[in-house]
Amino acid sequence: MKRRTSRIRIRKLIGYIVLLGMLLIIVAPFYWMVATSLKGNLSIGNFPPTLYPHHPTFYHYQRAFTTYSFGVYFRNSVIVSVIATVVVVILAALASYAIARLPIRGKAPIMVFLLAISTFPQVAVISPLFLILQRLGWLDSYQALIIPYVAFNLPFAIWVMRTYFAGIPKELDEAARVDGAGVLTTVFRVIMPLATPGLFTGGIFTFVACWTEFFFALVFNSSQSFRTIPVGIALFSGQFTIPYGTIFAGSTVAVLPIVLLVLMFQKWVVAGLTAGAVKG
Amino acid sequence: MRLSKLERKSAIAGYAMLSPAMLVIALVTIFPIGYSIWMSMNTINSTFTGFQFTFSGFTNYNIVFQSSLFWQALWFTTMYAAVTVIIELVLGLLVALALNQPIRGRGLAIAVMLIPWTLITVISAQMWGYIYNGIYGVLNYLLMSIHIINAPFLWLGSPVSATISMMMADIWKTTPFVTMILLAGLQLIPSELYEAAKIDGSSAWNSFWHVTFPLLRPSLGLAALFRILQAFGLFDLPFVLTGGGPGTSTMSIAMVAYKAIFNDGAFGPGTAVAVLTVALVILLAVGSLKALRTQVGEIDT
Numbered sequence: 001m002k003r004r005t006s007r008i009r010i011r012k013l014i015g016y017i018v019l020l021g022m023l024l025i026i027v028a029p030f031y032w033m034v035a036t037s038l039k040g041n042l043s044i045g046n047f048p049p050t051l052y053p054h055h056p057t058f059y060h061y062q063r064a065f066t067t068y069s070f071g072v073y074f075r076n077s078v079i080v081s082v083i084a085t086v087v088v089v090i091l092a093a094l095a096s097y098a099i100a101r102l103p104i105r106g107k108a109p110i111m112v113f114l115l116a117i118s119t120f121p122q123v124a125v126i127s128p129l130f131l132i133l134q135r136l137g138w139l140d141s142y143q144a145l146i147i148p149y150v151a152f153n154l155p156f157a158i159w160v161m162r163t164y165f166a167g168i169p170k171e172l173d174e175a176a177r178v179d180g181a182g183v184l185t186t187v188f189r190v191i192m193p194l195a196t197p198g199l200f201t202g203g204i205f206t207f208v209a210c211w212t213e214f215f216f217a218l219v220f221n222s223s224q225s226f227r228t229i230p231v232g233i234a235l236f237s238g239q240f241t242i243p244y245g246t247i248f249a250g251s252t253v254a255v256l257p258i259v260l261l262v263l264m265f266q267k268w269v270v271a272g273l274t275a276g277a278v279k280g
Numbered sequence: 281m282r283l284s285k286l287e288r289k290s291a292i293a294g295y296a297m298l299s300p301a302m303l304v305i306a307l308v309t310i311f312p313i314g315y316s317i318w319m320s321m322n323t324i325n326s327t328f329t330g331f332q333f334t335f336s337g338f339t340n341y342n343i344v345f346q347s348s349l350f351w352q353a354l355w356f357t358t359m360y361a362a363v364t365v366i367i368e369l370v371l372g373l374l375v376a377l378a379l380n381q382p383i384r385g386r387g388l389a390i391a392v393m394l395i396p397w398t399l400i401t402v403i404s405a406q407m408w409g410y411i412y413n414g415i416y417g418v419l420n421y422l423l424m425s426i427h428i429i430n431a432p433f434l435w436l437g438s439p440v441s442a443t444i445s446m447m448m449a450d451i452w453k454t455t456p457f458v459t460m461i462l463l464a465g466l467q468l469i470p471s472e473l474y475e476a477a478k479i480d481g482s483s484a485w486n487s488f489w490h491v492t493f494p495l496l497r498p499s500l501g502l503a504a505l506f507r508i509l510q511a512f513g514l515f516d517l518p519f520v521l522t523g524g525g526p527g528t529s530t531m532s533i534a535m536v537a538y539k540a541i542f543n544d545g546a547f548g549p550g551t552a553v554a555v556l557t558v559a560l561v562i563l564l565a566v567g568s569l570k571a572l573r574t575q576v577g578e579i580d581t
Contacts (some may be wrong), residue, residue, distance in 0.1 A: 010380060018378035021388050026392055026456060032418060033407050047416040047432070048425075095301035097298070102294030103287050110298075117309050119505075119565045123534045124558040125312035127319055127551045128540050131331060151308030154301050177286070183293040212400045214516045215534070219542060230402040234520050242339040244410050249402040258398045263391055270390065273464045 023183065030255075037248035044245050060249035068097070069224060070250040073232035076221075077254075080228060081210035084149035089199050089208045089260055091150070092157035096198075097187055099158070100165035101173060111159070118155035122215050133220055144220040145228070149210045157202035160272055165277025201272040204265050211258055229254045313558070326545055340389040340552040348526055350553060353418050353536045356529070360443065361511035368507060371451070372458030377492075378523025379459075380466040390463070390539050393456035399492070401453070405520035408449040412436055434532065439529035446530060450517060454510075503564055512561050532558050549580045 017235075026145060030040045036044055037060055038053040064070040101108050168191060176186040194200070214230040221227060227235070231256070236247050262269060319368075320340050322333040344350050379386055396404075411419050414434035435445045436478045469492065477487040514532040518524055524531035524539075531552060540550030 002484075004324055012383055015378045015381055015383045016385075018375055019383065022375060022456075025387060025452065026396060029404075029407050029411060029452070033431065034410060045416050048421045049416060049418050052510060091301040091304065094297035096394060098294040098297040101290045102293040104298065106331070110302075116304075116562075117305060119509050119555075119561060120313065121534065121557055121561055123508070123515070123537050123554045124316055125309060125387070126554065127535070127547055128312035128315035130541075135330075147304070148308055148454065151304050154305055169447070183290055195565065202408065208398050212398070214400070214402055214519075215513075215538075218519075219538075230400045230516070233400070233406060234516075242409075244406075245407050248410075251400075254400060254403065257399075259395055262394050262398050266391055266394065266500060268462070270464065273460050279420045 032257075033248045034252050036244060037252050039245065043247055045241075053185045060245035061253070061279065064246045064250040064253070068236065068246055069227075069252070070232065070246075070253070072225060073227050073229045073250075074253065076142075076212060076226060077228040077230075078130045080145045080149065081140070081207055084146045084210045085203050085207045087146070087150050088157050092161050092202055093199055094187075095154075095175045095194070096161035097165050097191065097195075100162045101170075101191075104185070111162070114155040114158055118152075118159075122152070126215070126219055130218075130219060140221050140223045140226045142226075144226075145210075145213075145217055148178070148220075149206075149213065150214050151263075153206040153209055157206055160202045160205070161195065161198040164195045164201075168194050197268055197271060200265055200268040204262065204269055205272055208258065208262070221225055290423065296352045296409075300535065312414075316555055316558075317553050319547060320555045322548060324547040326547075331509065331547070336548070340548040341436045341556075343549045344556065347549075349536060350533075351530045352528065353533050353551045356530045357512060357514055358445070360447065360514065361508055364447050364454070364511055365504060365507045367447075367451055368458045369504060371455050371495075372462050372503065373500075375455070376462035376466055377460045377488075379463060390460065393460055394451045395459075399453060401516035402520050404449060404453050405517050408445070408452075409436075409521050412445050424425075436522055437526060437527060442526060442530050446517055448522055449521065450511075452496070462499050463501045465496050467494045490561065509561060509562050512557065512564065 001174070024099075035051075035053055038056040038058070040053075040055060040057055040059065043050050043054070098104060099110060106252055125148075133139050133144050173186055176190045176242070181189065210229065213228075214234065217228045217231045218234070222231060222235075229250070233247060233250060236243060283507045308313040319333075321335060321337060323339060325332045325334075342539050379389060411417055412435035414420070414432055414437060417432070417435070418433065420429070420432040424432070433441070473495075475488060477491050482490070513534055515534040515538065516528045518532055518535055519538075522530045524535050534557065537550045537553040537557070540546040540553060541551075544550075
């Protein structure tokens, strides 16, 4: 018995060591980014580096938004990501409800089709989309990113939401129908409120994907006034040196809102991962 | 069987609700993929009036197959994907196993693990670029202060060290996400199974191979599939961290396609590279799912 408790103790100790090590490894580069963004230009290029900013300054934050157009990138990212996420949640909710609940044909092929679509790399569609957008005069526009983002994020959102709809007792739909409610009334009044966690999960995954997307944004919207944050930060460059202070000031501002958002909705993100693990 | 009036009405509503999503997906993915295949079989010239297509069969594929850059990038991407995915799965599994017990601070750990996933890859690339910098990078400072190296090392200066540095940045960013998927999978395994195994006198090692591993297969398959697909689309990290260099040693397939199309205006060959990538990814996806015997969840009606 004694041996067994000591074994459990060792296991726990290993758990704590792994946990601490992991936290340190994850956090250290972030610390370095934020610390650098608060340093003066001279100490950024120093070797050996100073491990913390001796004279913290917001100079780079000011430059990111005034000399450089970081404010524009930020606005573009917010507009594109928010609109794409809202559209995905609405379209995916409708589609996944239909697949989970309504007597339509070909449900299994539809789900397999969606899974297959979500495996396609973006590079597969880049040149035709570029030609089409150019023909439409839509290069450097919000819709040039919103539409592809919606299409590429719908399959996963539908997969996740379907799991939730499938988990709501069918009797609820039937009861509402018997009371004379139409399909839409049933969906919006009875089922959607119960499926809110699923909508959140689909929404969060979509938002993160849009916020971090680089390839489409680089190809379709590379003009200064339509760059999103990833493109802006990738193409940030000074005349002679890489302006790391400004890059990291902008990056810190870009990281904060999404970290807060994900921590707030942590429960739904984890739920999405579990749904993935169950359904595989 | 005749459908009741109510059922027929519901079915019509169902198709109506499904069609907007399917329409967008078809227009933005299916149609362009078909168009990509068509483009890859044409010689495309840019003229003042627009792009001129001339059907040329497999000419573009011949050009691609004769380009040493394509083969080099294909080898690089495959090797990069294999190494990073294996390391991330093994590391992720070990961390998930260590954390799959009632220890304090696990909630915090899960919260922190989500952060790298939300990080824009471009930012991660800039961050690591600064850490790896040969003149003022902090990595050199740390390694010099514990006497592992004596002089600053140019991490991104040679093909091998640039590749390893890029892999490290990738492993740093993605392992936490893999860990989350595996941890979620581990928590679905009922603890009674371990108790039973223990009573039967099974060692920790045996109960891992006979209880944990088989039940974790779907999660492992999911994580592997997700990572393989992502690794074959590798673009953001080399674009910013190494620019494909030194030379062309860290060019991924997606970068080759991008450069051909958007830097050299070679739409035909570039698109052929893209089509080949899709074919490869489909093969790998099917292969990795089969290997891990993961089944697509049953579609309940």
